[in-house]
Amino acid sequence: MLNIFVLEDDFVHQARLEQAIQDCVRKGNVDYKSLEIFGKPKQLLEAIQETGNHQFFFLDIDIHGEKKKGMEIARDIRSKDPNASIVFVTTRSEFMPITYKYRVSALDFIDKGLPDEEFQVAIRDVLTYAYENMDSEVADDAFVFRTEQSNFQVPFSDILYFETAPTANKLILTTKKGHMEFYGKLSEIVKSDNRLYQTHRSYVVNPRNVVSVDRTKFTIYFENDETCFVSRLKLKGLVERIEK
Known part of the structure; x- marks a missing residue:
């Protein structure tokens, strides 16, 4: 099962993202072992206890007014865990090209400005993909x-x-x-x-x-x-x- 982590400093967006995740679980698309939501990067990093492609991170890019802070956190995560799934949920899709510079290999960018139904579909799609491929990358070999x-x-x-x-x-x-x-x-x-x-x-x-x-x-x-x-x-x- 997935361990899902959320880094988002806005309570409204925290609630919206949590609702989309829970909706995905209720519909039977995915299951998770834990879901943890944080407003501060340090809290998230300290909570990481495992590595592997069952680790899933939703990260905002701007945290407390610090542009690209989410990129830095993604780089910290990636340095410890090459196989974790990282998705940016942000209004700053213009930062997409520079993820290569940070070497974070983001799975997707999801726009916070999407209508609720489209937002839920986007969350469902990335979670389903990660869940279905959770064991394929790390198998018997x-x-x-x-x-x-x-x-x-x-x-x-x-x-x-x-x-x-x-x-x-x-x-x-x-x-x-x-x-x-x-x-x-x-x-x-x-x-x-x-x-x-x-x-x-x-x-x-x-x-x-x-x-x-x-x-x-x-x-x-x-x-x-x-x-x-x-x-x-x-x-x-x-x-x-x-x-x-």
């Missing part, structure tokens, strides 16, 4: 990582590489869809899935997604212009894994 401090799952086919983060005891996962920072150790990652390969003391890669390897520069190339390093000692093993 998922990479699952659970510790006392971290709990997430992503499609293994999306993983490019893991690397140590500047913050102590944290790692960064780079996927085809973005980046996610979480608590963990590279040794735990390697042990959790034998499809992965440690190429360097700071990197663990998914050999299936390696595009090429520069053996003179000891550099691994992936799609989206992503790169990481392989040590001299690990180079031969990496090439063998790729060739398999």
Whole structure:
């Protein structure tokens, strides 16, 4: 079931959006485990306890007069969770083109100015889409990582590489869809899935997604212009894994 989060600082629009969501549930289109509505970004971010494509966010763009604040919050969400669904409910559709700059991969923009019936249809459509595709992206081929401090799952086919983060005891996962920072150790990652390969003391890669390897520069190339390093000692093993 979905976990639905709403960030909206106007009480009238909060009520309108909640009504549209509940209407969708009553008609049997979707079901949710939780529905939480917030007026302040900090409250929303602190309430996020899980990751995955069952996490759904409705975000306003202007929060308390701060233009593009919703974009910043979306970027924070996306950095932690590449698979969450993000929808902007706003009067500022002119900001649609700059979502690429923020790398938030918004599922949709819904105009607050729509008549009630059209507004409800728009809410229903995005929720139904997310609900019906909730298990398709993260299926049997998922990479699952659970510790006392971290709990997430992503499609293994999306993983490019893991690397140590500047913050102590944290790692960064780079996927085809973005980046996610979480608590963990590279040794735990390697042990959790034998499809992965440690190429360097700071990197663990998914050999299936390696595009090429520069053996003179000891550099691994992936799609989206992503790169990481392989040590001299690990180079031969990496090439063998790729060739398999």
